[in-house]
Amino acid sequence: MGAYELSLLTLIGINVLLALSLNLITGFCGQISLGHAAFYGVGAYTAAMLTKAGIGFAPALVAGAAGAALLGLIVGIASLRVRADFLAITTMGVGFLFLGVVRQQEWLGGELGISQISESGLGETGFLLLVLGLAAGVFAISLYIKRSWMGFAFDSIADDEDTARTVGIDVARYKLVAFALGTAIAGVAGGLYAHYARIIVPDAFGFTVSISILAMVVVGGIGSTVGVLIAAVLLTLMPELFRFINDYKLLLYGGLLLLTMRFSPAGLAGLARLGWTAGRKAERRPA
Amino acid sequence: MSAPLLDVRDIEVRFDGLKAVDGASFSQARGTLTGLIGPNGAGKTTLLRTVTGTVRPVAGAVSLDGRDISALPVHRRARLGLGMSNQIVRPFRSMTVLDNVALAAGLDRTRNPLAALLAVGRTEQQARARDLLDLVGIADAADAEPENLPLGYLKRLEVARALALAPKLLLLDEPLAGLNHVEAGRLADTIATINQTGTTILLIEHNLSEVMRICGRLLVLDQGRLIADGAPREVMADPAVRAAYMGAEADAAA
Ligand SMILES: Nc1ncnc2c1ncn2[C@@H]1O[C@H](COP(=O)(O)OP(=O)(O)OP(=O)(O)O)[C@@H](O)[C@H]1O
Numbered sequence: 029m030g031a032y033e034l035s036l037l038t039l040i041g042i043n044v045l046l047a048l049s050l051n052l053i054t055g056f057c058g059q060i061s062l063g064h065a066a067f068y069g070v071g072a073y074t075a076a077m078l079t080k081a082g083i084g085f086a087p088a089l090v091a092g093a094a095g096a097a098l099l100g101l102i103v104g105i106a107s108l109r110v111r112a113d114f115l116a117i118t119t120m121g122v123g124f125l126f127l128g129v130v131r132q133q134e135w136l137g138g139e140l141g142i143s144q145i146s147e148s149g150l151g152e153t154g155f156l157l158l159v160l161g162l163a164a165g166v167f168a169i170s171l172y173i174k175r176s177w178m179g180f181a182f183d184s185i186a187d188d189e190d191t192a193r194t195v196g197i198d199v200a201r202y203k204l205v206a207f208a209l210g211t212a213i214a215g216v217a218g219g220l221y222a223h224y225a226r227i228i229v230p231d232a233f234g235f236t237v238s239i240s241i242l243a244m245v246v247v248g249g250i251g252s253t254v255g256v257l258i259a260a261v262l263l264t265l266m267p268e269l270f271r272f273i274n275d276y277k278l279l280l281y282g283g284l285l286l287l288t289m290r291f292s293p294a295g296l297a298g299l300a301r302l303g304w305t306a307g308r309k310a311e312r313r314p315a
Numbered sequence: 316m317s318a319p320l321l322d323v324r325d326i327e328v329r330f331d332g333l334k335a336v337d338g339a340s341f342s343q344a345r346g347t348l349t350g351l352i353g354p355n356g357a358g359k360t361t362l363l364r365t366v367t368g369t370v371r372p373v374a375g376a377v378s379l380d381g382r383d384i385s386a387l388p389v390h391r392r393a394r395l396g397l398g399m400s401n402q403i404v405r406p407f408r409s410m411t412v413l414d415n416v417a418l419a420a421g422l423d424r425t426r427n428p429l430a431a432l433l434a435v436g437r438t439e440q441q442a443r444a445r446d447l448l449d450l451v452g453i454a455d456a457a458d459a460e461p462e463n464l465p466l467g468y469l470k471r472l473e474v475a476r477a478l479a480l481a482p483k484l485l486l487l488d489e490p491l492a493g494l495n496h497v498e499a500g501r502l503a504d505t506i507a508t509i510n511q512t513g514t515t516i517l518l519i520e521h522n523l524s525e526v527m528r529i530c531g532r533l534l535v536l537d538q539g540r541l542i543a544d545g546a547p548r549e550v551m552a553d554p555a556v557r558a559a560y561m562g563a564e565a566d567a568a569a
């Protein structure tokens with residue numbers, strides 16, 4: 029495998045992790061987030077600062093996850109009282125707040141970010157295997173959660189939280205679990221990204237990135253683990269294959285978001301189901 | 316004699332100036348089937364919602380089984396034994412009819428996120444859900460999406476879902492509305508049977524003939540106040556009750 033393919037696969041793995049992490053919050057539990065990149069950023073900055081300070085790569089990743097989850101819990105608690113439309117604005121605000129704060133901090137490198145981040149020590153192939161292993165693990169965990177009673181409870185909350193309460197669901201606690209889990213995984217993705225790129229700047233965690241992650245979840249089919257995985261791969265490849273797209277990322281992802289919501293609210297997963305039923309009907313028709 | 320199962324004290328609810336419930340008090344003994352009637356807008360639904368906790372009163376207290384539950388959130392009250400069927404149906408539209416009920420039947424599985432995470436498999440709860448759907452007469456719609464069902468089915472789904480919580484007190488808000496004459500009679504019989512097998516029931520219903528037939532006691536609410544309480548025949552003969560209903564009819568005619 030060439031260096032380019034190795035690097036691209038690593039990036040795909042990181043984006044799959046990110047998309048699956050948001051899928052837990054937005055897809056499973058129905059809580060919209062327009063600021064997911066902030067948690068990704070907290071993980072990246074935390075892990076980068078720690079390995080630069082001489083701490084090992086593994087504990088730095090864990091600390092990045094913990095930092096992101098802590099912020100996730102705070103945002104989660106703050107958002108328990110707000111309705112869906114306010115949650116979109118709150119999380120967007122958190123995203124901008126994160127950028128604003130990071131840009132102002134000398135010790136975090138300000139606008140220039142952090143460069144010369146330490147190597148993971150795993151080598152490029154080892155690093156890729158770690159990323160793919162984690163992505164596969166989170167994929168498996170997502171499938172499991174969906175099947176468990178936690179997934180069942182999430183379904184009810186995403187559907188109608190007032191009614192969920194009347195059947196005994198402690199909506200607040202379940203939401204906080206979704207936020208903590210999802211943001212912790214985003215934090216891991218951030219730590220991985222920092223040691224993959226080995227240089228991070230605030231803009232790598234900006235609004236465009238939040239929208240890209242959301243686009244992966246929505247295009248894949250909100251809540252469909254397989255659909256989100258496929259969308260994360262496709263949407264990562266697209267700007268790589270067509271370089272000019274990079275300049276229009278926000279436009280493209282925003283457009284894809286709107287198109288999906290307008291024409292196929294269930295995303296790729298919904299289209300696949302439609303195709304499947306249509307195909308079976310066609311088969312049953314006499315030739 | 317033991318404490319009543321439900322005790323509602325001096326409940327007062329306001330919606331921007333409007334007093335929806337105005338100092339209502341009553342209690343209900345274990346094992347009874349009580350009807351709560353009154354003209355449209357009397358505050359019946361609102362009063363029941365203060366019991367489940369979905370509406371917060373500005374004053375008053377609610378006790379279940381001798382315990383003051385006024386400060387408890389909705390989900391805790393459901394776990395202590397309160398199940399309510401909604402007048403305006405609220406099925407989970409992303410689930411089948413069966414799963415709507417199975418979720419409620421899995422009260423023990425969903426008690427906290429960790430327990431829920433460790434539990435997989437719904438067969439047991441789905442079997443119980445199927446029995447309950449059968450009990451209320453909509454087992455044929457078990458695998459349907461709520462979206463495609465007529466109101467009469469969704470009303471009974473509400474009842475089955477509330478029953479799945481195995482509540483100590485079952486609160487039913489107009490479960491017979493939307494059912495034809497035969498279905499209504501049958502569901503009323505089922506409600507009476509559920510009561511005879513040990514569940515205490517408080518029933519809001521406009522179908523007075525069925526209420527008179529199955530309830531042992533009637534409460535009448537008018538403009539947020541309880542104006543009568545007693546045996547169904549006596550209550551219906553009460554001039555104040557007649558006036559309340561006549562007044563409402565006169566208003567409707569005007
Ligand atoms: N959420 C709300 N916001 C504002 N006003 C409300 C709300 N819910 C109920 N009301 C008002 O409170 C009063 C009592 O309503 P409620 O639904 O409790 O009456 P009801 O006795 O159940 O009537 P019905 O027999 O028509 O169901 C009505 O005037 C109603 O318009």
Ligand SMILES: [Mg+2]
Pocket residue numbers: 359360361402488
């Ligand atoms: Mg009502």
